[in-house]
Amino acid sequence: MIIATNITKQFGKLKALDNVSTSCKEGECIALIGPNGCGKTTLIKSILGMVVPDSGVITFRGKDIKNQWEYRDEIGYMPQIGRYPDNMTIGQVLDMIKNIRNKKTALDEDLIESFLLREILDKRMKTLSGGTRQKVSAALAFLFNPAVLILDEPTAGLDPLASEILKEKIIKEKGKLILITSHILSELDDVVTRIIYMQDGKLLFNKSIEDLKQDTGEVKLAKAIAQVMKI
Amino acid sequence: MKKIIKFVITDILRNRTMMVYTLFLLASSFSVFSLEDSNSKGLLSLLNIILIVVPLVSIVFSSIYVYNSAEFIELLVSQPLKRKSIWLSIFGGLAASLSIAFFIGAGIPVLIYQANMIGLTMIVVGIMLSIIFVAIAMLAAVKTSDKAKGIGAVIMLWLYFSLMFDGLVLFLLFQFADYPIEKPMIGISALNPIDLSRIMILLQLDISAMMGYTGAIFKDFFGTFTGISFSIIVLLLWIALPVWYSTHKFNTKDL
Numbered sequence: 001m002i003i004a005t006n007i008t009k010q011f012g013k014l015k016a017l018d019n020v021s022t023s024c025k026e027g028e029c030i031a032l033i034g035p036n037g038c039g040k041t042t043l044i045k046s047i048l049g050m051v052v053p054d055s056g057v058i059t060f061r062g063k064d065i066k067n068q069w070e071y072r073d074e075i076g077y078m079p080q081i082g083r084y085p086d087n088m089t090i091g092q093v094l095d096m097i098k099n100i101r102n103k104k105t106a107l108d109e110d111l112i113e114s115f116l117l118r119e120i121l122d123k124r125m126k127t128l129s130g131g132t133r134q135k136v137s138a139a140l141a142f143l144f145n146p147a148v149l150i151l152d153e154p155t156a157g158l159d160p161l162a163s164e165i166l167k168e169k170i171i172k173e174k175g176k177l178i179l180i181t182s183h184i185l186s187e188l189d190d191v192v193t194r195i196i197y198m199q200d201g202k203l204l205f206n207k208s209i210e211d212l213k214q215d216t217g218e219v220k221l222a223k224a225i226a227q228v229m230k231i
Numbered sequence: 232m233k234k235i236i237k238f239v240i241t242d243i244l245r246n247r248t249m250m251v252y253t254l255f256l257l258a259s260s261f262s263v264f265s266l267e268d269s270n271s272k273g274l275l276s277l278l279n280i281i282l283i284v285v286p287l288v289s290i291v292f293s294s295i296y297v298y299n300s301a302e303f304i305e306l307l308v309s310q311p312l313k314r315k316s317i318w319l320s321i322f323g324g325l326a327a328s329l330s331i332a333f334f335i336g337a338g339i340p341v342l343i344y345q346a347n348m349i350g351l352t353m354i355v356v357g358i359m360l361s362i363i364f365v366a367i368a369m370l371a372a373v374k375t376s377d378k379a380k381g382i383g384a385v386i387m388l389w390l391y392f393s394l395m396f397d398g399l400v401l402f403l404l405f406q407f408a409d410y411p412i413e414k415p416m417i418g419i420s421a422l423n424p425i426d427l428s429r430i431m432i433l434l435q436l437d438i439s440a441m442m443g444y445t446g447a448i449f450k451d452f453f454g455t456f457t458g459i460s461f462s463i464i465v466l467l468l469w470i471a472l473p474v475w476y477s478t479h480k481f482n483t484k485d486l
Contacts, residue, residue, distance in 0.1 A: 011485075050308050051485045067482070073311035083302035087242070093306075099234055100310050 001026050001148070001177055002047060007056035009042055009201075016042040017053065018201040024177055026147075029170075029191050032181040033225060034198035040181045041080060043198070044152055047179075048077055073101070076146035080153045080181075082137035084125040090136055091121035094143075103144050111139040114165045130157045138166055148177045155182065189221045197228060232316040235307070239324025243296065249332055252288050256336025259284075264344045271436060274345050274353065278432055281337060281357050282425055287389050289364035290371075293325045294385045297372040305486050318481045322369055322474055329361040349435045356428040359466045363424045364389075366473035373480045396423045413448040421465045431462050 002024040009017040016039045024030055032040050045051040047058060049065055049072065057064055060071040084093055098107070112118060115135040125133070134157045141149060151170070155163040170178065171191050180192070195212055197204045205228070209221065218224040243249055259280050267273035300321065307317045337357055341350045368385055375381040400419060404412070420426050434446075434453045452458045 045486070048309055049314075050305070052483045069311055069313045071311075072309065077309045079305075079309070083305055085242075085300065085303040085306075096234075096238065097306075097310065100307070100312060 002058070002060055004043070004047070004058045005056055007043070007046060007053045007058065009039075009046065009051060009053045015201045017046070020056075020198075020201070020203050022196060022203060022206055024179065026177050027175055028193050029174065029178040030180070030194045030196060031192045032179060032196050032198065034204075035229075038198045039201040040198055041152055042201075044077075044150055044179065044181065047150065048072065048075065073144075074147040076141035076144060076149045078134075078137045078141035078149075078151045078154055080156070081130075082133045084133070084136070086126035087124060089122045089124050090117060090128075093125065093136065094121075094140070097140055097143070101144050105145065108142050108145045109139075111135070111142050111165070111169060114169075115139060115162060131159060131162065134158055135162060138169075142169060142173070146176075148179070149173060150179045152181050154180065192221065195225070197225075232320050235312075235317065235320035236323045236327070239321055240328050243324065243328040244331075248292060249328060252292075253332045253336040256281075256284070256333065257340065260337050260340035264340060270344050271349070274341070274349060275436060277337065277341070278353065278429070281353070282360075282429055283393060285333060285357055285360050286364045286393060286425060289329050289361045290368045290385050290389050291382065292329070293365045293368035294372045294382055296325060297321065297369055298378045298381060308486055314482050315478055318369075318478050319474075322365065325365045325369075326362045329365060330358045333357050333361050349432065352435060353432055356431060356466075359470070360424060360428055363466065363469045363473075366470050366477070370473040370477040370480075373477045373484060392423055392425050396426065400426075417449065417452050421461075424466055424469045427462055427465060431459070 004023070005021050007017050007020045008015070018039075020039070020043060032043065034040055042051055046053050047060075047065075049069070052066075057066075059065065060068075060074075063071065065071055088096070094112075115138070117135060117139055120132070125136075128136070134154075138151075138154060141151065149170075154166055154170070158166060170180070174191060178191070192209055194206070194208050196206050207215075212224050212228070213219060213221075216224040216227040218227060260277055263276045263280070264270065264273040267276060304317065304321070308314060334354065338354045341353055344350075345353075367388060371385045371388065372381050375384060400416075403419070404416075420430055430449060430453055434450050453462065
């Protein structure tokens with residue numbers, strides 16, 4: 001569904017992405033892992049068209065995404081740090097995005113309900129805590145029932161209760177293409193089907209979860225990854 | 232696109248700076264017209280205020296607005312929207328609200344006291360200047376991602392257009408006083424929208440007679456239909472080129 005070929009991106013002297021190629025099929029749940037600053041977010045932002053790669057091609061359903069915008073209609077994106085206009089209330093942000101997306105089909109308001117966002121709809125974005133902002137981002141990503149979910153550090157900053165709700169929601173969405181970058185993978189054991197490990201802008205390995213468990217001889221995903229990280 | 236323009240305009244009109252700007256323009260235009268004994272003299276004083284204040288407010292306000300909307304822009308870019316329409320909507324919203332503020336603040340008093348060709352030219356020129364400096368501010372904002380640097384650059388640009396350019400022109404005039412440089416001066420005036428606007432209005436007032444030989448050459452050119460269309464086209468280019476270039480830059484900007 002999404003195919004990236006030889007993506008390279010340089011920020012000044014730093015090579016954020018170095019000849020990265022990968023492909024994601026429908027129904028997969030891919031965990032994108034690696035140390036801080038290894039280019040995970042840059043890769044995600046390139047897929048979203050927020051960062052323009054220096055070279056390489058990304059296709060979505062067979063179409064080059066360069067200068068395209070319609071394909072983002074099928075993507076729900078939850079950024080690592082959700083940044084919203086300070087003076088807008090939660091309700092206004094939700095309304096504005098609904099207005100822009102202009103979806104005729106039913107909206108998926110599960111997360112708005114379970115995060116109890118309805119009660120604070122008229123709070124301004126600048127008064128929100130980091131965790132509440134993350135809740136808004138998560139609610140927005142799932143709202144339009146997109147075919148692809150891109151979640152950048154979804155559970156960072158959420159309290160245990162909220163991150164449990166989010167995890168359950170992700171598990172419920174199994175069958176869609178889900179791309180997650182995260183450090184806490186132990187709870188996603190039964191969702192993740194493939195691991196992509198990045199380091200210094202390079203793709204170190206790209207394996208299905210069964211292969212990985214077999215290679216390392218570990219049953220727990222987190223331990224298997226720890227094994228790999230040591231090498 | 233319409234939705235974003237509407238959002239930007241309502242957001243700006245709620246802004247207190249815009250109210251203060253409009254009220255300031257209203258107060259200065261009414262006081263200028265009631266202080267001077269003849270309306271055309273009032274217009275001249277108002278012209279000087281407008282040529283300083285309108286570019287300054289337009290360029291500083293727009294650049295700060297663009298920097299403060301960084302989050303908003305980032306949010307929009309991750310949505311199914313064309314980057315071009317996001318950028319042009321912000322430009323449209325800014326241009327529309329600054330033009331409305333100028334029209335209410337200076338346009339209406341001018342129409343009350345001087346509803347003739349000169350008054351109308353002045354309103355058109357003022358609105359054009361507002362839009363030109365929105366375009367320049369957006370170009371500066373897309374080129375520099377650092378807010379403090381960007382606002383500094385924008386203030387330098389304003390200084391250049393309203394003060395330094397005149398100094399350079401005077402310098403050139405003195406250096407080449409022995410040569411017939413009156414005609415090239417017409418071309419040079421096109422390099423500064425503020426100067427061009429000033430010439431356009433001054434030449435319609437009688438005082439152009441006091442500007443000597445250069446004034447006569449200018450009147451010969453800018454007083455004609457070709458001259459006026461030339462100035463309008465140049466002013467439109469001052470809007471189109473920065474907007475085109477900044478849209479192009481924004482299309483490949485990393486957010």
